[in-house]
Amino acid sequence: MNVYPFIEAEQAGKHNVERACELLQLSRSAYYQHARGEQSTRDRVDAQLTEQIIAVHTASNGTYGAPRIHAELAAAGHRHGRKRIARRMRVAGVAGKSPRRWKTTTIPDPNAGSRPDLVERDFAVDPGAIDTRWCGDITYINTWEGWLYLATVIDLASRRVVGWAVADHLKTDLVDAALTDALARRRPADGLIFHSDRGCQAMPAKPSQSRRTDLLLEQQ
Structure with missing residues (x-):
């Protein structure tokens, strides 16, 4: 989530920027870098991390979620927390896929006798x-x-x-x-x-x- 607009609104209202940064877990230096049109170190790292996440996710045919992407990046020497990877995935609109647990409940009986269709395929609301x-x-x-x-x-x-x-x-x-x-x-x-x-x-x-x-x- 882009937190800069919230801090900008606080500053425009002459409120405490330091407190806003603290609540939103952002350093003041990063905010002022953004205000000057400069990209902060964290933003650059996030951009690189997002690229790496997308690359791993694509290589998995869109199946890997945050835990497996975290493991792949850790094995490659990239030390990022799993929660941070999950956040970057949400921002990038990337999600993993897990197989749905399935339970068969209806098995046709080939020896069952045929019955007349008494409702005549009429399932309309009436x-x-x-x-x-x-x-x-x-x-x-x-x-x-x-x-x-x-x-x-x-x-x-x-x-x-x-x-x-x-x-x-x-x-x-x-x-x-x-x-x-x-x-x-x-x-x-x-x-x-x-x-x-x-x-x-x-x-x-x-x-x-x-x-x-x-x-x-x-x-x-």
Whole structure:
């Protein structure tokens, strides 16, 4: 961040330049060099450091962040703090990339039977069709204690989450708990369609014993 305008404003308001420099962690000599149109030693070092950072970042195909760039520069004999390198990266608009942790939650079952598309690919918002078409899915959350799975039930007409459940497993009980929660909250009329994918989480699906008989289930 360029701190010189802040100090200039303090000076223009006849405030204490020394105190402003102290708060912004800048030497008075550096500020007065800037005021005279001269480049301070720190500015020159920062400019050189930024060039080195960009060179290392480019050589890594844009993947290296501050820790790895710091290690590369240290190995080359450049002694700069990691926080300083991180600051110069932010100023230069340079950032590293880290691989996203991925967890497969839906595995299509090739032996699953085909079901009719009861919603007919109609996922449009419709205020007049509340609690007539629901859809469900499972996502995952990485916690300190391991993977936590979240099953949700969403009303297609309003996009509102009408039911949910969490567990540390991907058994059918998780989806059943989310559906039970949605039914208890909304009390929909007969003829409701529940739409989901055909995912099989590497385990045999078990029929739910508590599902309402008037709930038209669809696996699509």
